[in-house]
Each structure stands twice: as C-alpha cells, then as structure tokens.
Amino acid sequence: MKKSLFLLLACCFYLASSATLRAAAPGKPYRFTLDLANVKDDRIQVTLKTPKIKAADIIYNMPKMVPGTYAVYNFGKFVSEFKAFDKKGRPLPVQQLDENRWKINKAKKLDHITYWADDTFDNTKKEDLVFEPGGTNIEADKNFLLNTHGYIGYFDNLKRVPYELTITKPAGFYGSTPLKAVNTSANGDTYRIDTYMEVVDSPLMYNVPDTANLNIGGAQVLVSVYDEQKKIKARDIATNIQETLTAQKDYLGGKLPVDKYAFLIYIDDAFNSTGSFGALEHSNSSVYYLPPLAPAQIAGQIRNIAAHEFFHIVTPLSIHSEEIGDFDYIHPKMSQHLWLYEGVTEYFATHVQVNQKLLSPEAYLEKLSSYITYSKQYNDTLPFTRMSKGALDVYANQYGNVYQKGALIGMALDIRLRELSDGKYGIRNLMADLSKTYGKDKSFKDEELFDKITALTYPEIKDFFARYVAGSEPLPYTEIFNKVGVNYNAELTEKKNTFGSINIQPNKDGRIVIVGTDKMNDFGEKMGYRKGDIIMAINGRNATAQNLNQLVSQHLLNAPAGTNIAVTVARFNNKGTLVNKVLTGQVMQVPVTAYHVLRPDAQATEKQKQLFEAWLYSNL
Ligand SMILES: [Zn+2]
Numbered sequence: 001m002k003k004s005l006f007l008l009l010a011c012c013f014y015l016a017s018s019a020t021l022r023a024a025a026p027g028k029p030y031r032f033t034l035d036l037a038n039v040k041d042d043r044i045q046v047t048l049k050t051p052k053i054k055a056a057d058i059i060y061n062m063p064k065m066v067p068g069t070y071a072v073y074n075f076g077k078f079v080s081e082f083k084a085f086d087k088k089g090r091p092l093p094v095q096q097l098d099e100n101r102w103k104i105n106k107a108k109k110l111d112h113i114t115y116w117a118d119d120t121f122d123n124t125k126k127e128d129l130v131f132e133p134g135g136t137n138i139e140a141d142k143n144f145l146l147n148t149h150g151y152i153g154y155f156d157n158l159k160r161v162p163y164e165l166t167i168t169k170p171a172g173f174y175g176s177t178p179l180k181a182v183n184t185s186a187n188g189d190t191y192r193i194d195t196y197m198e199v200v201d202s203p204l205m206y207n208v209p210d211t212a213n214l215n216i217g218g219a220q221v222l223v224s225v226y227d228e229q230k231k232i233k234a235r236d237i238a239t240n241i242q243e244t245l246t247a248q249k250d251y252l253g254g255k256l257p258v259d260k261y262a263f264l265i266y267i268d269d270a271f272n273s274t275g276s277f278g279a280l281e282h283s284n285s286s287v288y289y290l291p292p293l294a295p296a297q298i299a300g301q302i303r304n305i306a307a308h309e310f311f312h313i314v315t316p317l318s319i320h321s322e323e324i325g326d327f328d329y330i331h332p333k334m335s336q337h338l339w340l341y342e343g344v345t346e347y348f349a350t351h352v353q354v355n356q357k358l359l360s361p362e363a364y365l366e367k368l369s370s371y372i373t374y375s376k377q378y379n380d381t382l383p384f385t386r387m388s389k390g391a392l393d394v395y396a397n398q399y400g401n402v403y404q405k406g407a408l409i410g411m412a413l414d415i416r417l418r419e420l421s422d423g424k425y426g427i428r429n430l431m432a433d434l435s436k437t438y439g440k441d442k443s444f445k446d447e448e449l450f451d452k453i454t455a456l457t458y459p460e461i462k463d464f465f466a467r468y469v470a471g472s473e474p475l476p477y478t479e480i481f482n483k484v485g486v487n488y489n490a491e492l493t494e495k496k497n498t499f500g501s502i503n504i505q506p507n508k509d510g511r512i513v514i515v516g517t518d519k520m521n522d523f524g525e526k527m528g529y530r531k532g533d534i535i536m537a538i539n540g541r542n543a544t545a546q547n548l549n550q551l552v553s554q555h556l557l558n559a560p561a562g563t564n565i566a567v568t569v570a571r572f573n574n575k576g577t578l579v580n581k582v583l584t585g586q587v588m589q590v591p592v593t594a595y596h597v598l599r600p601d602a603q604a605t606e607k608q609k610q611l612f613e614a615w616l617y618s619n620l
Pocket of ligand 1: 001002281308309312341342345
C-alpha cells in the first residue's frame with residue numbers, strides 16, 4: 001500500500017495467494033453473482049449459490065481486514081438484508097454474531113444466500129472510512145470499483161474452495177481485472193478463482209472502457225482508467241508508466257517477475273474528506289485512487305506510486321512470513337517484518353530511479369533527506385519489530401514510519417552489505433537469495449529471518465538487526481553516509497526565498513486555504529497572511545490546488561530579492577462577507593533552517609567514492 005496526503009508526503013502490501021492447497025479443495029464451488037445492472041439505493045445485490053455444507057450450522061464471514069491495508073475496516077458493515085434459503089426457497093434461521101459474521105442454522109439444507117452490499121466510497125461516517133484503494137464504489141450506469149472483499153465472503157474452514165464469480169453488467173460496460181473470464185457476453189462475465197485468498201487478490205473495475213496495453217519484457221500490462229471528468233486517458237498514463245516499468249525490469253535483472261499485470265485507476269471528480277490518496281497492491285494488479293489533480297500531477301503521482309506497488313511483487317509476494325502466507329481475515333496477526341514488506345519496497349521504489357538514471361544523485365539525496373525528516377515525527381527508539389507486531393493496535397499511530405524509517409533501514413542495510421562485500425553484494429542480491437530459499441508458497445517463520453539473512457550474508461549483519469531493527473538504537477546517519485562519502489547535517493541554516501512558512505490545505509473547491517500561521521516567518525508577516533485566507537491569485541494569475549506549487553516556484557522561490565509580489569486572498573470582512581484582498585510585498589530572503597541535509601563530501605576518498613558508485617549504480 002502507499003497512502004499519500006495532498007501536499008504532504010505520506011504512502012500496502014498484499015499478500016501472496018497460495019496455490020499449494022488448491023488440489024485439496026473438494027466438491028462444488030461457491031457460485032457468486034454480483035448484479036451491477038440493477039442498483040438499488042446505491043447498493044448491489046449479491047447472490048451466493050453455496051457449496052454443499054456438511055455441518056449442522058455454519059458461519060459465513062466477511063473480512064474484518066484484508067492484507068496490505070494495515071487497518072481494520074469490518075467489511076461486514078456494508079452488508080444488509082442477509083438471508084439464507086433452502087432449495088425450495090424457504091428461509092433458514094440466521095443469527096448475526098457480530099459486524100462480520102452470520103450463523104446459519106440447519107446448514108445441511110442451505111442452498112443459497114442473498115444480501116445487499118453498499119459501497120465504501122459514499123460512506124460519510126468518520127469511523128467507517130475506508131482508504132479508497134481498498135474500498136468499493138457503486139455509481140449506477142457509471143462505474144463499479146469491485147474490491148471483491150467488500151462483496152464476497154467465505155464459510156468457516158472453507159477458504160480453499162474454488163469460487164465461480166459472475167458479474168451481470170450494464171450494456172457497454174467492460175470489466176478490467178487481472179482475472180481471465182471463462183465466459184463473457186454482452187450482459188455478463190464469469191470468472192473461476194481457486195481460493196478465497198485469490199478472490200481478495202483480484203479486484204475488478206467495470207465501466208465504459210478506457211484501456212491501453214503495454215508489453216514490457218514479455219509481460220502483458222493493462223492500464224485501465226476511469227476519470228469522472230474524462231480528462232485523463234489510459235494511453236497517456238500507459239506511456240508514462242512504461243519508462244518506470246522498463247527501469248524496474250532492468251533493476252530486477254532484465255525480466256519482470258510476472259507475465260501479466262493490471263493497473264486499475266479511479267480518478268475522482270472532487271477531493272475526498274481525508275485528503276489522502278494512493279494505491280493498494282495485489283499479485284497481478286494494483287488499484288489507484290486519485291483526486292482531480294492536473295493531468296501532469298496525476299501522471300507524476302501514478303508513476304511514483306506504481307513504482308512502489310509494483311515492487312511488492314518481490315516482497316511480500318515472493319518473500320513473506322506465515323502471518324502473511326496464511327492470512328486470517330477475522331483475527332488478523334501482524335508480522336515483525338514490516339521493515340521488509342513496506343520498508344524495502346519503498347527503498348526500491350526510489351533507489352530504482354537513481355540506479356536507472358531517472359533521478360540525479362543530488363535529487364536522490366534530497367529524497368533520502370525527506371525520509372529522515374518524516375521519520376523523526378515518529379518514535380525513533382521504538383524497536384521496529386515491536387512496532388510492526390503492534391501496527392494494528394498499540395502502535396497504529398507509528399505505522400506510517402514503515403514508509404519512512406522502513407525505507408532508511410533498507411538503505412542502511414544495502415550500504416552495510418556493499419561495505420562488507422567491497423561493493424559486490426547489496427540488498428537486491430539478498431532479496432534474490434531469500435526468494436530462492438523461500439517463495440510464493442513457502443513462508444518463513446517470523447523469528448528465524450534475521451538468522452537466515454545473517455547466514456546468507458555476513459556475521460556483522462546479526463549485530464545490525466539486533467541494534468537498529470530489533471533494538472532501540474536510532475540509525476547512525478553520520479556514520480552510514482560517511483561510508484559512501486556523503487556529509488550528513490542534522491541542522492543547517494541558509495538564507496532563502498519562501499512563501500512565508502504557512503500551513504496550507506486544499507478545500508472542496510480546489511483552492512488552497514491557509515490553515516496555520518504558527519510558524520510564519522518575517523516574509524509571511526510582511527505579506528500579512530491570516531489563518532482562513534483562501535489563496536485566489538499570485539501576481540494576477542489564478543491560483544488553484546493544481547497550479548499553486550508552480551506559481552510559487554516561478555513568482556517567489558526563483559525570483560530575485562526585491563521583486564514586487566502580489567498575493568490575492570479571499571477573506572471574510574467584518575460584515576461576514578468573503579471579499580478579495582490583494583496583499584503586496586517584496587520577495588526577501590529569510591534564514592531557513594533545513595534539517596537532515598545530505599551533501600556529497602568534496603574531500604571524499606577514492607574508497608568512499610567507489611562505495612558510493614557501487615551503492616547507487618551496481619547492476620543486479
Ligand atoms: Zn506498500
């Protein structure tokens with residue numbers, strides 16, 4: 001998963017569906033029908049023709065949580081009018097046990113179940129918010145985003161039974177999905193899936209299609225876009241993703257580890273209430289939710305997020321612990337190794353860009369600096385393994401650090417391995433070795449991983465994990481960066497142009513609002529910004545959430561000191577009316593303190609320079 005916040009950096013993983021036990025699945029499949037052609041009150045009807053039940057009573061479950069989201073959503077909440085019937089259509093007694101579970105009595109007679117399912121996108125209750133890439137959307141005659149876990153459940157002890165899924169669709173609709181239909185007609189599609197784990201791993205998006213196909217190193221890649229405003233085209237996104245995917249293929253040694261992949265992209269027509277957006281990964285697909293940014297911003301965001309989601313194919317897809325390999329949807333258990341699943345994935349997503357020359361070394365160091373800055377908002381002495389175990393409950397507020405310090409742990413391990421091997425062995429080599437030891441269908445035990453990695457690499461690595469991952473010592477940045485000839489400054493003050501050091505946020509109208517002036521600097525004071533001001537224009541140019549960064553950069557940050565500047569804001573006057581006011585001033589430099597600054601050391605030795613090269617530019 002990668003969750004981002006608008007104008008703030010913020011960032012899932014998924015899990016491997018197991019094919020190992022499919023042969024054991026006995027009897028008839030689950031036969032689900034989702035009716036998209038007859039939406040009622042923003043809900044769709046789900047019908048399940050059940051497999052034969054041998055027990056006297058049986059419990060039907062909707063998932064409490066699904067892999068990759070790291071949050072409990074209780075998808076049973078979105079189900080209503082749950083009914084069970086025998087062969088002759090007579091109702092059977094049903095008892096709802098909790099939000100996610102229904103007990104059906106006289107289950108030997110059970111023939112079919114029906115219920116209605118609401119979507120998560122239109123939910124307005126704060127406690128029921130679902131991060132959209134893991135949620136569901138129902139917009140009659142327009143779009144259906146089917147994260148299957150929002151509609152489909154399973155019986156106790158019957159997760160490894162085949163599923164047959166039929167989608168009844170409105171005329172002209174197309175289903176984008178990593179699944180291959182076994183039957184398709186103008187009104188519907190049917191899919192066969194081996195287990196519940198694979199059902200959850202297989203999202204679908206139905207709408208009038210806008211799709212594009214790519215071939216990357218032999219892998220077929222589908223890009224499907226639904227944009228409410230019809231501004232963003234699948235072809236453009238595909239062209240944009242192509243470069244990143246090609247770089248990822250080369251980074252992984254010349255071949256993509258999948259033969260097909262689908263990007264399902266939903267672009268909203270308004271900003272949501274949380275300001276967050278991002279994606280959720282699956283084995284052969286990822287689902288994206290984005291607000292209505294400018295096309296160039298959308299392309300840039302998808303490119304960044306896609307690099308992260310796609311690398312989940314390495315971990316946890318090919319390398320994961322038992323907690324992930326056999327996911328418990330009702331009593332989810334966390335692994336200690338989020339540093340690996342999310343951290344290393346995020347490290348790869350950025351490192352690939354410098355490695356494949358899509359990013360300069362300077363820009364890469366800036367990116368690393370921002371990881372350090374954001375990581376310091378979290379508890380730096382909390383052992384990462386303990387945080388990871390408690391990421392759903394006790395340490396839920398520390399979870400976001402998996403995308404910050406997690407990535408830095410990946411970096412520190414990579415540099416340490418390169419140092420110990422004279423530049424010859426890094427973290428990509430380690431991942432390749434681990435996936436040979438374990439794999440999609442072979443989980444490791446949580447507690448054995450550090451010893452296994454030590455055995456595969458160097459004795460010193462045991463100490464690295466003990467101190468910085470399982471222990472409470474913060475990463476020693478000065479020492480780490482010194483190995484590769486980079487100076488680390490925890491704090492550095494220099495004079496620069498600024499916008500005034502104010503806190504801003506987008507509003508529903510796509511404008512930027514000043515939400516805080518606590519840290520406003522001298523320039524901001526001189527301009528006279530106030531909390532609540534809506535920024536309407538800069539030097540007469542209309543300013544929106546889409547172009548503000550560009551206007552500020554052009555008219556302020558890169559303007560010579562002394563240049564006149566006019567910022568138009570909408571502000572309430574003393575009669576309570578919103579009126580435009582032009583704030584004027586002159587561009588001026590103010591002391592700006594930068595934190596966690598990384599700059600190449602001009603006096604670096606040959607050895608340091610060589611390690612820098614090996615760290616950034618080695619091929620696998
Ligand atoms: Zn992720």
